[in-house]
Amino acid sequence: MTTEPIHLGEEFLQDPHQLYTRLRADVAVAPALLPHGLRVWIVSRYDDAKAALADPRLLKNSVRQQELSARQAAETNSVPVITEFLNSHMLNTDPPDHTRLRELVNKAFTSRRVAGLRPRMAEIAGRLLDAMPSDGVVDLLEALAYPLPITVICELLGVPEGDRSDFRAWSATLLNTGVSDADLAAASTAMVSYIDDLVAAKEKAPGEDLISALVEARESGDRLSSGELRAMVFVLLVGGHETMVNLIGNGTLALLNNPAQLAALRADPSLLPAAIEEFLRYEGPVNFATFRFTDEEVTIGGVTVPEGEFVVIALASANRDAARFPDADSVDIGRSTARHLAFGHGVHYCVGAHLARAQAEVAFGQLIARFPSMTLAVDPAELTWRHSTLMRGLESLPIRLG
Ligand code: HEM
Secondary structure, eight states: OOOOEOOOOOHHHHHHHHHHHHHHHHEEEEEOTTTOOOOEEEEOOOHHHHHHHHHHEOOOOHHHHHHHHHHHHHHHTOSOOOOSTTOOSSGGTTTHHHHHHHHHHGGGGGGGHHHHHHHHHHHHHHHHHTTTSSSEEHHHHHIIHHHHHHHHHHHHHTSSSTTTTHHHHHHHHOSSSSSOOHHHHHHHHHHHHHHHHHHHHHHHSSSSHHHHHHHHHHHHSSSOHHHHHHHHHHHHHHHHHHHHHHHHHHHHHHHHTTTHHHHHHHHOOGHHHHHHHHHHHHSSBBBOOEEEEESOOOOETEEETTTTTTEEBBBHTTTTTHHHHTTTOHHHOOOOTTTTTTTGGGGGGOHHHHHHHHHHHHHHHHHHHHTOOEEEOGGGGGGOOOOOBOOOSSSSSSSEOO
């Protein structure tokens, strides 16, 4: 492969779709440099992406990821990007460890368990909407999209109210790109001690919550080490809210930019589940799937990726591949979105997908019913997107309610 790596900078973060359209047309897998300098190979087409997500030759083991990141850093005289910090969770493990970790939490997220959470989610969303003015402008992310999922996942895990806003700031720092090493170190240290305190509190006074259940699993045998427990709490807390914020934000933006679709949904609320799948496809919360790496040469879509390279599967690109979804750049809540990749595919398929869908139905259902004439309060060109290659989400979403 002789292609020079593509530098992914501000332009890409603000609009990845321009690059993705070119990549899907030109080359199945392209080398690129992430904003912090890590070299990766981007998979952009739907069929390749789906196959790669389930390809056992693309590994995730966190220890090897750190070694490969250190190897790249040594080549370029830079600081390794991937460190040990809270890394040994299920998204960074391969079977059989992955299977063991996932089994510990699977049953907390079944559709039946999630159905039981609906009334409480509706109550939380209702309270948040009550607190909004009936007209005027609000930032929907602040007013609904952040507080709803943070409250839901914290209640599920048994995290007391209080310091949740600090947690939100650390989480954003850890997921954003272009953050200084000092800020990253400060957020990491704060997050680790926050999680350690949470676990210690559950050891002293266990409850009916998920962290208490995990503490019990750690204590009753060799199913969970202390490091894995910490990382599990981290991945559930962060994965459980960062993604949801973007689904509520990006989905609302898609509707406000497409008033005919919003009118159709208002006229027939039974279209809501299909509309949510279309929001996930059109501008899903996750841009790149998490890192995978090659442990041998792997050929994807005719391109050979050498051994020891990071592969990122561009979910946001695969979901706009016109070969799979005709007229993929348009929002159409009536289209077939079957097998979109917004929740991933294969063994790492999102464990929280039922919870995410139920929460989205509650949030969009109430928002649309409560504010029949909401509109975007700024020119769409003024909206900015977060500095993250992993997440695809807005910095803020000002909407006029009445
Ligand atoms: C709309 C919301 C959500 C989206 C779009 C989403 C997306 C994803 C994706 C794409 C993956 C696979 C990543 C990969 O293979 O590299 C994933 C895995 C995961 N998600 Fe979600 N997610 C959402 C909500 C949630 C929620 C609410 C939770 C809360 C529990 C959660 C927890 C997880 C966990 C723990 C994994 C790792 C699963 C594994 O490795 O087996 N997600 N999610």
